[in-house]
Amino acid sequence: MPTDDFGLPAESWRWTEQTWRGHVEAVRAGRRLVPDRWPGGARVAVALSFDSDHETIPLRDGETSPGRLAQGEYGARTGAPRILDLLGRHSVPATFFMPAVSALIHPEEARAYTRDGHELAVHGWIHERNMLLGRDDERELTARALDSLESLTGRRPVGIRTPSWDFSDSTLDIMLELGFAYDSSLMADDEPYEILAEGRPTGLVEIPVDWIRDDAPYFTMDRYGSVRPHSRPRDVLEIWRDEFDAAYRDGGVFQLTLHPHVIGHRSRLVALRELLDHITGHADVWFATHAQLADAARAVLNGPTTARPVPDAPEQTP
Numbered sequence: 001m002p003t004d005d006f007g008l009p010a011e012s013w014r015w016t017e018q019t020w021r022g023h024v025e026a027v028r029a030g031r032r033l034v035p036d037r038w039p040g041g042a043r044v045a046v047a048l049s050f051d052s053d054h055e056t057i058p059l060r061d062g063e064t065s066p067g068r069l070a071q072g073e074y075g076a077r078t079g080a081p082r083i084l085d086l087l088g089r090h091s092v093p094a095t096f097f098m099p100a101v102s103a104l105i106h107p108e109e110a111r112a113y114t115r116d117g118h119e120l121a122v123h124g125w126i127h128e129r130n131m132l133l134g135r136d137d138e139r140e141l142t143a144r145a146l147d148s149l150e151s152l153t154g155r156r157p158v159g160i161r162t163p164s165w166d167f168s169d170s171t172l173d174i175m176l177e178l179g180f181a182y183d184s185s186l187m188a189d190d191e192p193y194e195i196l197a198e199g200r201p202t203g204l205v206e207i208p209v210d211w212i213r214d215d216a217p218y219f220t221m222d223r224y225g226s227v228r229p230h231s232r233p234r235d236v237l238e239i240w241r242d243e244f245d246a247a248y249r250d251g252g253v254f255q256l257t258l259h260p261h262v263i264g265h266r267s268r269l270v271a272l273r274e275l276l277d278h279i280t281g282h283a284d285v286w287f288a289t290h291a292q293l294a295d296a297a298r299a300v301l302n303g304p305t306t307a308r309p310v311p312d313a314p315e316q317t318p
């Protein structure tokens with residue numbers, strides 16, 4: 001962060017145009033990557049993801065009490081098996097983003113994801129706060145996470161979601177250096193896009209996320225605070241159903257981020273079950289892992305100009 005002569009954060013209203021423009025252009029959304037039709041002639045792509053954080057959230061913060069760790073353990077012991085069962089019943093694939101420490105605590109779970117035809121992808125080492133790390137530490141932890149998941153499952157992950165969707169000044173460079181095919185941490189669009197670095201195309205596909213399509217903001221709470229943000233699962237279902245219905249109309253992507261320790265509870269899994277019933281009740285739906293979706297998006301980038309603008313969306317800058 002730029003600072004003034006006293007080491008305080010620089011006052012943004014004093015920035016030159018070059019400075020504020022430089023911040024905005026550092027990491028930016030480029031071309032929107034939506035084909036005429038998704039694979040198999042589908043009109044909508046559905047990309048479900050689960051962030052299997054489990055115990056790493058309290059561990060990351062140095063909270064080692066059995067009580068806090070048990071809340072994460074629930075995700076592995078109770079949530080994940082229920083989710084795998086539900087996905088199996090609907091015969092749909094998903095992507096599981098798993099911090100390496102979580103995968104090392106639960107190696108059988110990590111292997112079960114790939115064995116059942118799902119994708120396992122990188123989600124940091126211990127759900128670290130990359131905004132607090134220097135470049136070397138962030139790179140080393142990301143590389144170690146990549147190697148750990150590969151040695152556990154025999155497959156090298158191709159995708160990454162940063163812990164808590166944070167992006168430091170070094171994150172994009174590290175992703176490119178380590179050869180990731182896609183990222184799923186940014187929010188500049190509803191549809192996949194190419195990430196630009198200082199205006200230059202990087203070839204890295206972004207599969208955007210949003211807090212709207214995440215279970216955690218609706219269901220988690222800070223027990224020492226006064227706010228109790230618990231939502232009724234079927235109210236949340238209605239939001240996600242509206243998101244899917246609009247994506248279906250637009251011919252775009254419906255992407256969802258859930259957490260086994262959050263959505264895996266009996267009363268909340270109802271929302272996912274009814275959402276899957278709703279989606280599978282439609283014709284021409286392509287369920288894809290994030291890696292498969294990134295491949296289809298990249299085909300737009302590399303292929304002839306078959307991309308079309310999504311209805312109600314502004315034209316793309318190149």
Ligand SMILES: [Zn+2]
Binds near residue numbers: 127164
């Ligand atoms: Zn996470």
